[in-house]
Amino acid sequence: MAERIVREERRLSFFEKYLSLWVIGCIGVGILLGKLFPQAAVTLDRISIHQVSIPIAICLFFMMYPIMVKIDFSEVVKAGKSPKPVLLTLFINWCVKPFTMLAIATFFLGFVFKGFIPGFEVLKSGETVPLFRSYIAGCILLGIAPCTAMVLIWGHLARGNDGLTLVMVAINSLTMLVLYAPLGSWLLGINHMPIPWQTITLSVLVYVGLPLLLGYYSRKWIIAKKGFRWFEEEFVHYLTPVSIGALLITLILLFTFKGQLIINQPLVIFFIAVPLLVQTCFIFGLTYFIARFIRLSYRDAAPSALIGASNHFEVAIATSAMLFGLASGASLATVVGVLIEVPLMLILVWVAKSTKDRMFGLQK
Secondary structure (H helix, E strand, C coil): CHEEEEEHHHHHHHHHHHHHHHHHHHHHHHHHHHCCCHHHHHHHHEEEEECHHHHHHHHHHHHHHHHHHHHCCCHHHHHHHCCCHHHHHHHHHHHHHHHHHHHHHHHHHHHHHHHCCEEEEEEECCEEEHHHHHHHHHHHHHCCCCCCCCCCHHHHHHCHHHHHHHHHHHHHHHHHHHHHHHHHHHCCCCCCCCCCCHHHHHHHHHHHHHHHHHHHHHHHHHHHHHCCCHHHHHHHHHHHHHHHHHHHHHHHHHHHHHHHHHHHHHHHHHHHHHHHHHHHHHHHCCCHHHHHHCCHHHHHHHHHHHHCCCCHHHHHHHHHHHCCCCCHHHHHHHHHHHHHHHHHHHHHHHHHHCCCCHHHHHCC
């Protein structure tokens, strides 16, 4: 029995090891489908409630449920009693990340690439602004929206502490409801920034709340009926590939929706992607090294760094649409955040696992 389990773990590790190849393939398929069937992509993209895509929500549910059902909720209670990783995440997300995003986006889009981004745009308010400033605004909206959904799968793939990740997701969801609007208003320099309450609430309920609830109760029911050994050796084994499969389908959908955009505006996509890529890598590295400095374990450090690096793009897109309009440069920038996040976060998961022994090998 033990040998069979080891073989299964190795097979899963082999699949995860080459996950980047599957991701590249799915991105290519998505862009191709978006090019060949643009109207179908537009129709699918419009199936949403308060800017929350229903097809994406279904895929994210199947990404999250296999993770939630594996969580031993006694570990969640223990994680809640360890304040250091939670405080680190809050510090990075709300005291560092928004301001580094503003600085990095301004440097690249306001100086380095400014000469390549001519033109102006008229906002919903009637104000005319340079196009590069609109792109910076979209980057800011991404920078102040910490991820509260897909970070669960990043932490899980990095073999982090799933219980701690869940605690941090819950705390960041509540904090975002309080700090998102005032911080965004200040950084964007506008007087009245609407809070996308419906988008934040619905996305947290669909992406986190529903799979959490079903995962908790189905875990209890299955263990009571079949026993813990059957749950671990049979149920979890067959359920694990579901999460990865849902991630790959999500990628195909995302790039199907935005495939035409990539083909039509490749240079603009590149200009916006550069500061977002630099910001993501910088925040990940900073959090990871601080976690090492304050002597967190790898299982706590990995999700802390990943939740800081990733963004809640649904909230950013909804806010930019309400403030500036769906056709604005700000909305385009938030969409670029979607395009680069999944491949980049998978690379950072690989970086975390590859540096685990070097950074945290001496810790228990």
